[in-house]
Amino acid sequence: MASKPIKLGRDPPSVLFKQLVKNSFAIIDNPVDSTTLEALDVLAEWFQQPSGTKQAAATAAAGTAAAGRGFFPLPDKEVLEVKQGWGPAGVQQDVRLVVREAFTGLRKSAAIVLQSLFSSDADSGLQATDQQLEGWIGQPAANSAGSSSSSSSVLHVSSYTSSSTNAPHLLGGTEQHVDRGLLTLIADTGPGLQVLARDGSWVPVTPSPQQLVVLVGHTLSWATAGRLPAAVHRVVPASSSSSSSSSSSSRGAPRLSLAFKLRAAPGAEFAPATTTGTPSGELHSGYRAPKRTRELMAAFDATHQSIHNQSTDQQQQQQQQQQVNIKPSHVTLAAATAAAAGASPESKQAAQAGGPAAQPEPARLPAAATSAAPAAAAVALALAVVATAAPTALATEPAAATAAAASAAPGSFSRPGPAPVPGLLLSRACLGCWTTTGCLMSWHCRWLRHWRRWGAASSSSRTWAAGACQQQQQQQEQQNVEQLARFAADYAQVRLWAGRGRAGLVQAASAKMIRNAPA
Ligand SMILES: O=C(O)CCC(=O)C(=O)O
Numbered sequence: 001m002a003s004k005p006i007k008l009g010r011d012p013p014s015v016l017f018k019q020l021v022k023n024s025f026a027i028i029d030n031p032v033d034s035t036t037l038e039a040l041d042v043l044a045e046w047f048q049q050p051s052g053t054k055q056a057a058a059t060a061a062a063g064t065a066a067a068g069r070g071f072f073p074l075p076d077k078e079v080l081e082v083k084q085g086w087g088p089a090g091v092q093q094d095v096r097l098v099v100r101e102a103f104t105g106l107r108k109s110a111a112i113v114l115q116s117l118f119s120s121d122a123d124s125g126l127q128a129t130d131q132q133l134e135g136w137i138g139q140p141a142a143n144s145a146g147s148s149s150s151s152s153s154v155l156h157v158s159s160y161t162s163s164s165t166n167a168p169h170l171l172g173g174t175e176q177h178v179d180r181g182l183l184t185l186i187a188d189t190g191p192g193l194q195v196l197a198r199d200g201s202w203v204p205v206t207p208s209p210q211q212l213v214v215l216v217g218h219t220l221s222w223a224t225a226g227r228l229p230a231a232v233h234r235v236v237p238a239s240s241s242s243s244s245s246s247s248s249s250s251r252g253a254p255r256l257s258l259a260f261k262l263r264a265a266p267g268a269e270f271a272p273a274t275t276t277g278t279p280s281g282e283l284h285s286g287y288r289a290p291k292r293t294r295e296l297m298a299a300f301d302a303t304h305q306s307i308h309n310q311s312t313d314q315q316q317q318q319q320q321q322q323q324v325n326i327k328p329s330h331v332t333l334a335a336a337t338a339a340a341a342g343a344s345p346e347s348k349q350a351a352q353a354g355g356p357a358a359q360p361e362p363a364r365l366p367a368a369a370t371s372a373a374p375a376a377a378a379v380a381l382a383l384a385v386v387a388t389a390a391p392t393a394l395a396t397e398p399a400a401a402t403a404a405a406a407s408a409a410p411g412s413f414s415r416p417g418p419a420p421v422p423g424l425l426l427s428r429a430c431l432g433c434w435t436t437t438g439c440l441m442s443w444h445c446r447w448l449r450h451w452r453r454w455g456a457a458s459s460s461s462r463t464w465a466a467g468a469c470q471q472q473q474q475q476q477e478q479q480n481v482e483q484l485a486r487f488a489a490d491y492a493q494v495r496l497w498a499g500r501g502r503a504g505l506v507q508a509a510s511a512k513m514i515r516n517a518p519a
Pocket residue numbers: 156158174179186188193233234235257258259308
């Protein structure tokens with residue numbers, strides 16, 4: 001990364017704030033001399049055990065409060081989930097100790113980052129007292145467990161398994177997503193993490209061993225009325241030849257990361273008008289009413305589907321589903337076709353990400369998202385599809401083009417949750433369901449707006465509207481994808497015929513006439 005790492009005690013907090021506003025991520029020197037590095041080393045070794053051993057050791061036994069939780073072998077990585085007070089008896093004591101210390105150290109670092117963003121020296125205009133911030137984060141003490149003021153923060157240790165697929169950047173890593181919490185701190189043993197920049201490009205983020213990556217999460221972005229944009233990020237595992245190791249024991253081993261997710265306590269309340277010092281009337285309507293964490297998270301769940309953000313129960317369900325249907329289920333039409341076609345990196349990125357339109361924050365969308373996104377993403381998407389269909393078609397017969405496009409059509413891929421064909425939808429935030437990748441303003445949401453106006457919109461009505469609206473969006477997205485696949489097939493045929501010169505075009509015209517001639 002181009003910019004220098006930030007030293008929190010030395011650099012003014014405004015530097016951090018500005019960098020997060022600009023990039024939605026920053027690299028800092030670890031403000032707490034914690035055992036993060038040691039934990040990476042110890043865990044790299046721990047992850048070398050067979051999957052079954054790890055699962056047996058780190059998954060909490062049935063009948064306990066954390067039953068079934070702890071270790072998740074996913075298709076593209078294995079995740080060890082660590083919460084406050086973690087310590088399954090099956091895990092060696094030294095590993096438990098180091099991991100707990102790393103948890104505590106990262107938690108402190110995250111609190112320091114949050115505090116600096118709200119300190120008056122940050123020139124951020126953000127306002128929250130230390131007491132308020134403590135209320136947001138919740139109490140770490142074990143005796144508050146389960147209460148609405150208890151900490152929900154979690155440490156995810158991920159070991160990325162290598163993928164044999166020819167689209168490793170899609171299947172062997174982590175799909176693009178936004179973290180749900182306040183902020184995430186990441187330490188890792190090698191390259192792979194990427195953050196979506198405002199211009200739609202993916203920026204590799206490579207902290208060195210003493211550094212941490214700070215990512216803004218959905219909750220903090222919402223609490224600051226979008227002033228701090230949430231980081232859209234993904235993990236693209238480097239090929240083994242290019243993987244450089246920052247930790248001696250992990251050389252040649254899969255990338256390992258520690259992602260500490262500072263999450264809001266369940267009962268915390270966020271009022272952007274107070275936090276930003278902006279009169280409520282001046283805020284985007286989506287931010288006007290204060291929200292509690294639970295409400296915020298329900299809206300988040302309705303619009304963001306990612307295994308990294310789910311509750312553990314949801315993860316387990318999805319895990320089972322993925323074991324049956326692993327490969328194409330992660331892949332969006334655009335991304336799959338772009339990858340297969342070797343389309344230009346820019347078109348791949350735009351197609352996968354929909355540019356900044358995928359940013360889940362309703363207000364203060366980057367200019368590119370509000371103006372160019374729908375058209376640009378649609379074009380990028382079409383290009384990616386055509387790029388796949390066309391070369392195949394040129395080498396063979398027109399029918400092959402249709403088949404190539406059809407093979408990428410909706411039936412051949414499915415994705416849990418809304419299919420991300422961004423940009424084809426309206427890129428505005430919905431007042432009802434809180435969708436930001438493009439609510440169609442379905443009648444459910446229009447109703448909700450009316451209810452709101454009359455003061456009758458409860459959180460259950462919002463949940464209902466969100467569900468119904470999401471369903472409608474999925475149908476619409478499906479139609480868009482089908483339409484696009486048809487367009488790609490037609491376009492590929494025209495290119496094929498055009499490639500044969502005038503004779504080809506005449507042939508195309510006569511074929512069309514014959515097709516359309518009355519029987
Ligand atoms: O492995 C990483 O660097 C990031 C993982 C991640 O994004 C997550 O767990 O939410």
